[in-house]
Amino acid sequence: MYNIRKIDDDLTFVGVNDRRLNLFENVHPLPEGVSYNSYLLKDKKNVLFDTVDWSCGRQFFENVEAALDGQDLDYIVVHHAEPDHAATLDEILIRYPKARVLCSAKAKTFLEQFGHDVTNRVDTVKNGDTVSFGKHELTFIAAPMVHWPEVMVSFDSTTGTLFSADAFGSFKTLDGVLFEDEINGAEEIAWLNEARRYYTNIVGKYGKNVQMLLKKAAGLDIKMICPLHGVIWRHDIARFIEKYDLWSRYEPEHLGVVIACGSMYGDTEQAADILANALVQRGVKRVRFFDVSKTHPSYVIAAIFRYSHLVIASPTYNLGIYPPVHNLIDDMKNLNIQNRTISIVENGSWAIKCGTLIGEELEGLSDCSILGNRVTLKSSVSEDNRESLIALAQAIADDIYAKKN
Numbered sequence: 001m002y003n004i005r006k007i008d009d010d011l012t013f014v015g016v017n018d019r020r021l022n023l024f025e026n027v028h029p030l031p032e033g034v035s036y037n038s039y040l041l042k043d044k045k046n047v048l049f050d051t052v053d054w055s056c057g058r059q060f061f062e063n064v065e066a067a068l069d070g071q072d073l074d075y076i077v078v079h080h081a082e083p084d085h086a087a088t089l090d091e092i093l094i095r096y097p098k099a100r101v102l103c104s105a106k107a108k109t110f111l112e113q114f115g116h117d118v119t120n121r122v123d124t125v126k127n128g129d130t131v132s133f134g135k136h137e138l139t140f141i142a143a144p145m146v147h148w149p150e151v152m153v154s155f156d157s158t159t160g161t162l163f164s165a166d167a168f169g170s171f172k173t174l175d176g177v178l179f180e181d182e183i184n185g186a187e188e189i190a191w192l193n194e195a196r197r198y199y200t201n202i203v204g205k206y207g208k209n210v211q212m213l214l215k216k217a218a219g220l221d222i223k224m225i226c227p228l229h230g231v232i233w234r235h236d237i238a239r240f241i242e243k244y245d246l247w248s249r250y251e252p253e254h255l256g257v258v259i260a261c262g263s264m265y266g267d268t269e270q271a272a273d274i275l276a277n278a279l280v281q282r283g284v285k286r287v288r289f290f291d292v293s294k295t296h297p298s299y300v301i302a303a304i305f306r307y308s309h310l311v312i313a314s315p316t317y318n319l320g321i322y323p324p325v326h327n328l329i330d331d332m333k334n335l336n337i338q339n340r341t342i343s344i345v346e347n348g349s350w351a352i353k354c355g356t357l358i359g360e361e362l363e364g365l366s367d368c369s370i371l372g373n374r375v376t377l378k379s380s381v382s383e384d385n386r387e388s389l390i391a392l393a394q395a396i397a398d399d400i401y402a403k404k405n
């Protein structure tokens, strides 16, 4: 049975929720699911904006049919060719044989690479092209690498609606909610956390490209943002754009400390705990502690984007960096994390090398600096170590207070 919702007189939400997928891109946990958004515009020509993942096809096809209400489909705009948005395109083309696809030339190539039979059904568009569907006029805006190179967003100048592709998306299903102003106050933080985790892990690498898109968007009178995942933004758009601006410039949202700790037998963890205790006693209000063996890196990455300071605490393992810590550092490098102040705590029973190796790995990150003296544990925390950890906490607290003023 169909499950659709009118957005305005001409636009209907025909997207779907996916609560069965465990890992987004088979990497990132989805404890609260994800939505694949699709929109149907009814005008002289009827237009479908993107499709959905194949796993949710049955619901989607019923939604499109119901929204069309007996009319035919004229166009399908493919903003993004990734399968979570384009997998059901073939079936839509079969069901609506007169419909033509509007997409970038690169998207056409990608659709063909993924095996979609779009021969003779595609009209390619490029940055700045405008298409009129009757009352509604759509302008295409190239948004390469937000999140793939073929991506375009589009702007309906009749209603001020930005169809933003992956940009401004979020993990988390739409549990009856469609607009951000329908989110219950207590749920707002959960939404923002999942929007941050989505942005930082999926699009975070491409901050420069997101900045280019934000500059283009600044010239538009945007009244509503319709992304391909998560809620539609129409009430406090500026607030979310401001978050995107910070994230894409790799600017922290808050002065605060993320402690990313790996620990084999609890000794490195004890050192990190002493540090956390000393930080809070020195008035540092925001301290987030992660055991990297237990926490998926996507959550730690989101926190690193959120806060200004990072402490990496790691045992030496096979004469190298403890694997879960190494994995996190790889993610930080892959996601282009910049502009953070980082401190190191290392441990080992012999040949303690991981602090040096972590320092070498971090040299590849732009605008990151090492703060305080590295603390070196020999198997467990000694009285000297305790003093060094407290001195490190003081150095971090002093740096935070200096940046606050």
Ligand code: FEO
Residues within 6 Å of the ligand: 080, 082, 084, 085, 147, 148, 166, 228, 229
């Ligand atoms: Fe939601 Fe880049 O796909």
